Amino acid sequence: MHAFDILGDPVRRRILELLATGEHSSGDVVVVVQREFGITQSAVSQQLRILRDAGFASVRADGTRRIYAVEPGRLREVDDWLDRFRAFWLPRLDALATEVARGKRKRRHRE
């Protein structure tokens, strides 16, 4: 499943934004999302599962709590996909920035 298919949902995006600020328990996520979207715990849990299954998030148990964290790999895919458009807003990279960009791309293909 393509990364963008997962990110095409506002609840999932919001969850990832939350996780971007650090790890959070399922309950924490539920509180925030519930307040902002007015959906049930069940719905949030289902979205967390989708994020897990798609490799956007990882879970770790802490007692009865589940602690979620961002798994950056799939988000880098998005970043990579954007490469083909960067020329539109970075018309002329200077030598240095080009070096940085090139280094980035190499790194990606290696791992």
Place this chain on the structure above:
Amino acid sequence: MHAFDILGDPVRRRILELLATGEHSSGDVVVVVQREFGITQSAVSQQLRILRDAGFASVRADGTRRIYAVEPGRLREVDDWLDRFRAFWLPRLDALATEVARGKRKRRHRE
């Protein structure tokens, strides 16, 4: 409508990939997408409209042809959204790269 909602469709993504390589007529796009997805001209035209309406593409008439081009603004939104995750795969930017990144952000907020 959020940029990701638009990008959450494989046909639309493919069209944008095509336009990333340069301008194309509606007919050109139809040929390629039809070959790869097996959908009708109508469906492709509908997706082109969605891309137009959402600001991802622009059109210009050339006789009876419509020439489509990428409109990068909305894609930059995606790039901006990713900023909050970049720390995950760029754990330590050196001073120079930081400069580049900072410059980029400033530019965005200005225009």
Place this chain on the structure above:
DNA sequence: CACTAATATTAGCTAAAGCTAATATTAGTG
């Protein structure tokens, strides 16, 4: 102005995504 080529639009169908309500699971606690 009749005809064709290129593209867009509309109405209606269908599949699937995301939700709720109910229930199950899992781990801690007296």
Place this chain on the structure above:
DNA sequence: CACTAATATTAGCTTTAGCTAATATTAGTG
């Protein structure tokens, strides 16, 4: 081991996105 807290799962409903088929539009051409 009964009970509670935290989270996950399942079945079933509803909405809507994206499709097809048919038709409309728009511009060039003899």
